[in-house]
Amino acid sequence: xxxxxxxxxxxxxxxxxxxxxxxxxxxxxxxxxxxxxxxxxxxxxxxxxxxxxxxxxxxxxxxxxxxxxxxxxxxxxxxxxxxxxxxxxxxxxxxxxxxxxxxxxxxxxxxxxxxxxxxxxxxxxxxxxxxxxxxxxx
Amino acid sequence: xxxxxxxxxxxxxxxxxxxxxxxxxxxxxxxxxxxxxxxxxxxxxxxxxxxxxxxxxxxxxxxxxxxxxxxxxxxxxxxxxxxxxxxxxxxxxxxxxxxxxxxxxxxxxxxxxxxxxxxxxxxxxxxxxxxxxxxxxx
DNA sequence: ATTTAAAATTAAAATGGTTATAATTATCTA
DNA sequence: TAGATAATTATAACCATTTTAATTTTAAAT
Numbered sequence: 637x638x639x640x641x642x643x644x645x646x647x648x649x650x651x652x653x654x655x656x657x658x659x660x661x662x663x664x665x666x667x668x669x670x671x672x673x674x675x676x677x678x679x680x681x682x683x684x685x686x687x688x689x690x691x692x693x694x695x696x697x698x699x700x701x702x703x704x705x706x707x708x709x710x711x712x713x714x715x716x717x718x719x720x721x722x723x724x725x726x727x728x729x730x731x732x733x734x735x736x737x738x739x740x741x742x743x744x745x746x747x748x749x750x751x752x753x754x755x756x757x758x759x760x761x762x763x764x765x766x767x768x769x770x771x772x773x774x
Numbered sequence: 775x776x777x778x779x780x781x782x783x784x785x786x787x788x789x790x791x792x793x794x795x796x797x798x799x800x801x802x803x804x805x806x807x808x809x810x811x812x813x814x815x816x817x818x819x820x821x822x823x824x825x826x827x828x829x830x831x832x833x834x835x836x837x838x839x840x841x842x843x844x845x846x847x848x849x850x851x852x853x854x855x856x857x858x859x860x861x862x863x864x865x866x867x868x869x870x871x872x873x874x875x876x877x878x879x880x881x882x883x884x885x886x887x888x889x890x891x892x893x894x895x896x897x898x899x900x901x902x903x904x905x906x907x908x909x910x911x912x
Numbered sequence: 913a914t915t916t917a918a919a920a921t922t923a924a925a926a927t928g929g930t931t932a933t934a935a936t937t938a939t940c941t942a
Numbered sequence: 943t944a945g946a947t948a949a950t951t952a953t954a955a956c957c958a959t960t961t962t963a964a965t966t967t968t969a970a971a972t
Contacts, residue, residue, distance in 0.1 A: 650938085650939055650940070650947095650948065650949070651939075651940095652938070652939070652948090652949060652950080653938090653950095654949080654950070655949090671929080671930080672929090684950090684951080685950085685951085686950070686951050686952065686953095687929095687930085688930090688931075688932090688950080688951070688952080688953090689949080689950055689951070691929090691930060691931070692931090692949080692950080693949095693950095695930095695931095706845075707844075707845040710959090712848075712929080712930090724885065724888070724890055726890075727893060735884075735888065739877060739880065742877065743897075743899060746873075747862065747899055747901060750862070750873065750904070751903070751904030751907070752862055752864075752899070752901045752902065752903055752904065753901045753902045753907065754899055754900070754901040755865060755900050755901045755902070756899075756900040756901070757897065757898065757899045757900065758896075758897070758898040758900070759881075759895065759896070759897045759898075760895065760896040760897075761881060761885055761890070761892055761894075761895045762892070762893050762894040762895065762896070763885060763890045763891045763892040763893045763894070764890065764891045764893070765889070765890055766888070766889030766890065769889070769891065788918095788919065788920070788967085788968055788969070789968080789969090790919090790920060790921080790967070790968070791921095791967090792920080792921070793920090809958080809959080810958090822921090822922080823921085823922090824921070824922050824923065824924095825958095825959085826921075826922070826923080826924095826959090826960075826961085827920080827921055827922070829958090829959060829960070830920080830921080830960090831920095831921095833959095833960095848930090850958080850959090
């Protein structure tokens, strides 16, 4: 587990307070936050941070592969987990849960048969989570 | 293959010119268009159509399950193909290609093990398409 | 075919998330 | 510590999408 300083050095990123706080938050909280959630969280540490900085930093992280971006409906979410994985999205409570994925080889094989080189994939599974299944007895 | 009149009747949709033209375009052209592409295409048939109508109609179609919506990066795309399938997205030329998917049972099974009921899935595979692979010899 | 009520469309303005701008401040390297 | 570069800030601008209110069209009944 490398520390922030090392990671930023590797990516030629200056160590600034906004970047450090945003990085720490998004890596420590696997909640797939919106930009606003990131902003509100980091604001507690850096009261003067601006929204523009949150977007700038997140976009820079995405550019460097430190963060992933995706949409749930019309909402843009950010994900500090860059290890390939899949998402379960609850259609009732909106929760997004990470899950391992073992089907990458199959996908890659199928793609190669079609002449494609696979660089990345995104698999979202929409449904009802266990908690919502329980609480819908009414 | 049902005709538009029948489909709209089933969905309790009044038969209006904008709806008919948008429906015909999006079902006949599997190009995963943006709202603007739909607007420009339908404008050829209905010069006075407004952008608001394109959005209203597309949203109504989505609500009724006649059309699906997804994002490629920051761009919103619409898909008249509502049969479950996957998308190959070329990172070079931007093309989005449909493909069959036979792994639904596996996904459904894995989800059930976690206590989830699967309603829908979305699988995007990002890579380089055969055409772009050829033309990148420079 | 007319009439009427409900629904859909239109043009325009408003909205909201995101990005661009220009000035200020912080970071890094020497 | 100084100077050059890069990042941050506040603000304004942007642009895709939605809302609003007036007008037009549709569907059903006469």
